[in-house]
Amino acid sequence: MSSYSNSSNDTTLMFQLKGGLYPLTALQLLGTDLSAFEQQLNAKIKQAPKFFHNAPLVIDLQKLNQASASIDFKRLIDILLKKKLIPVGVKGGLLEQQNAAATAGLPILQEGSRESSRNETTPEKSPIISTLPETPDNDTRHNHTRVITEPVRSGQQIYARGGDLIVLAAVSHGSELLADGHIHVYGPLRGRALAGVTGDNTAHIFCQSLEAELVSIAGQYKISEDIDQAIWRVAVDISMEGSRLHIRPL
Amino acid sequence: MVKSESKIIVVTSGKGGVGKTTTSAAIGAELARRGHKTVVVDFDIGLRNLDLIMGCERRVIFDFVNVIQNDANINQALIKDKRQENLFVLPASQTRDKDALNQEGVERVLTELKKDFAFIVCDSPAGIERGALMALYFADEAVVVTNPEVSSVRDSDRIIGVLNSRTKKAEQNQEVKKHLLITRYSQNRVQRGEMLSVNDVQEILAIPLLGVIPESTAVLNASNHGIPVTLGTPSDAKIAYQNAVAMLLGEEPLDASQKGWKSKLLGGLRLFNRSPA
Numbered sequence: 001m002s003s004y005s006n007s008s009n010d011t012t013l014m015f016q017l018k019g020g021l022y023p024l025t026a027l028q029l030l031g032t033d034l035s036a037f038e039q040q041l042n043a044k045i046k047q048a049p050k051f052f053h054n055a056p057l058v059i060d061l062q063k064l065n066q067a068s069a070s071i072d073f074k075r076l077i078d079i080l081l082k083k084k085l086i087p088v089g090v091k092g093g094l095l096e097q098q099n100a101a102a103t104a105g106l107p108i109l110q111e112g113s114r115e116s117s118r119n120e121t122t123p124e125k126s127p128i129i130s131t132l133p134e135t136p137d138n139d140t141r142h143n144h145t146r147v148i149t150e151p152v153r154s155g156q157q158i159y160a161r162g163g164d165l166i167v168l169a170a171v172s173h174g175s176e177l178l179a180d181g182h183i184h185v186y187g188p189l190r191g192r193a194l195a196g197v198t199g200d201n202t203a204h205i206f207c208q209s210l211e212a213e214l215v216s217i218a219g220q221y222k223i224s225e226d227i228d229q230a231i232w233r234v235a236v237d238i239s240m241e242g243s244r245l246h247i248r249p250l
Numbered sequence: 251m252v253k254s255e256s257k258i259i260v261v262t263s264g265k266g267g268v269g270k271t272t273t274s275a276a277i278g279a280e281l282a283r284r285g286h287k288t289v290v291v292d293f294d295i296g297l298r299n300l301d302l303i304m305g306c307e308r309r310v311i312f313d314f315v316n317v318i319q320n321d322a323n324i325n326q327a328l329i330k331d332k333r334q335e336n337l338f339v340l341p342a343s344q345t346r347d348k349d350a351l352n353q354e355g356v357e358r359v360l361t362e363l364k365k366d367f368a369f370i371v372c373d374s375p376a377g378i379e380r381g382a383l384m385a386l387y388f389a390d391e392a393v394v395v396t397n398p399e400v401s402s403v404r405d406s407d408r409i410i411g412v413l414n415s416r417t418k419k420a421e422q423n424q425e426v427k428k429h430l431l432i433t434r435y436s437q438n439r440v441q442r443g444e445m446l447s448v449n450d451v452q453e454i455l456a457i458p459l460l461g462v463i464p465e466s467t468a469v470l471n472a473s474n475h476g477i478p479v480t481l482g483t484p485s486d487a488k489i490a491y492q493n494a495v496a497m498l499l500g501e502e503p504l505d506a507s508q509k510g511w512k513s514k515l516l517g518g519l520r521l522f523n524r525s526p527a
């Protein structure tokens with residue numbers, strides 16, 4: 001390689017942290033007998049082998065809420081990997097169970113929105129945020145609501161950790177707004193807006209003109225194509241009603 | 251002429267092929283014609299065009315990378331324009347790749363240029379990778395060249411975001427002064443709804459308008475002959491670029507006939523009232 005400067009002034013970044021939204025299948029454990037589990041899993045895979053191949057899975061421990069229910073996570077991971085299923089994390093369950101999972105190398109994922117009910121043949125999908133951008137640790141404000149006064153440019157990503165996000169300018173195509181709380185845009189919303197990213201399904205998104213590429217509350221999302229033309233370019237309030245997004249003109 | 255602080259102006263866009271090199275040459279030549287000692291620097295290592303557009307491709311001995319790597323000093327690489335005594339070109343290398351540019355080297359060259367030149371016009375390559383980032387990092391001001399169509403506007407928006415965050419000025423909590431230059435504008439196509447209007451572009455990009463350069467055969471003629479548009483025969487593009495430079499220098503608009511032409515082009519839009527950032 002020709003001369004390459006590694007001086008401390010070099011602005012070439014090696015990585016960036018970005019938020020993302022990825023649909024994942026959740027495997028909800030209903031018992032702790034891993035031998036039976038393995039047998040039943042094999043049978044299920046035989047029904048639709050291609051579907052399960054290299055599928056990322058979230059292990060849902062919600063139904064194992066008794067203290068006596070302990071899982072050998074290392075064995076569970078082995079079983080899954082052998083069948084080419086890839087566990088990417090756990091959600092739900094008791095603290096001891098989550099700790100055991102963490103010890104076995106599985107991250108704990110925050111609760112997403114309630115899954116919408118589907119018929120039995122298709123697995124339930126749980127949209128989950130995979131990574132959130134960093135904010136500085138020295139943020140000691142009591143109220144973590146962020147106010148942005150300049151236009152949010154294409155490619156920019158703004159995350160209001162622990163609070164609401166208020167934008168007093170236009171939000172361009174190709175930009176991303178994220179907030180643990182509400183998102184308010186006093187201008188056109190043309191990029192993506194994800195409110196309640198850590199699971200708060202009471203979060204709202206407000207904007208003066210809905211032209212968004214994607215809107216999401218607590219993981220439940222809608223893309224631009226699926227937004228009714230009648231409320232396009234209109235001032236709206238987006239909230240979660242039940243398990244669906246509801247868009248109401250202001 | 252009182253020598254004030256030297257200014258580095260980057261001509262950038264994000265999108266390729268919108269008129270950055272044409273604009274760099276036109277603006278550089280016009281600044282020189284008005285008496286300011288100006289150098290235009292080609293940051294497009296490996297895909298150099300500035301020397302062609304400026305008509306000095308047969309006089310390139312040493313280039314920007316040679317100077318950074320201390321193979322030559324700056325005076326050996328600078329090419330003096332034969333038509334305009336205040337105008338100089340620092341060409342790029344055609345055989346190296348852009349990894350040859352490093353921040354410390356670029357800073358050293360620019361610092362040396364600042365001693366002699368009133369204006370340093372940095373002709374940026376397209377994109378948001380190393381070459382483009384190097385070209386804009388040390389900028390005091392930026393001319394964001396945009397065609398009135400959606401992908402160019404989207405890319406310009408992106409590059410404005412980069413100007414706000416990845417420049418030396420941004421690191422020092424200062425602002426790079428940004429100017430919007432709309433190029434290849436066609437009033438007919440706007441009226442037919444095929445192209446965005448000046449208002450549309452301004453609404454999305456929200457930076458002050460420097461000027462509007464009409465689509466013009468003069469541009470192709472100029473590059474074919476290696477003559478910057480502003481040094482060539484009179485044309486609509488030439489007048490537009492001259493007005494843009496006047497605006498850049500903070501001057502009042504030029505004579506009434508040019509103002510009349512502008513009003514006609516934009517259907518009565520008050521071009522000379524720059525909108526706030």
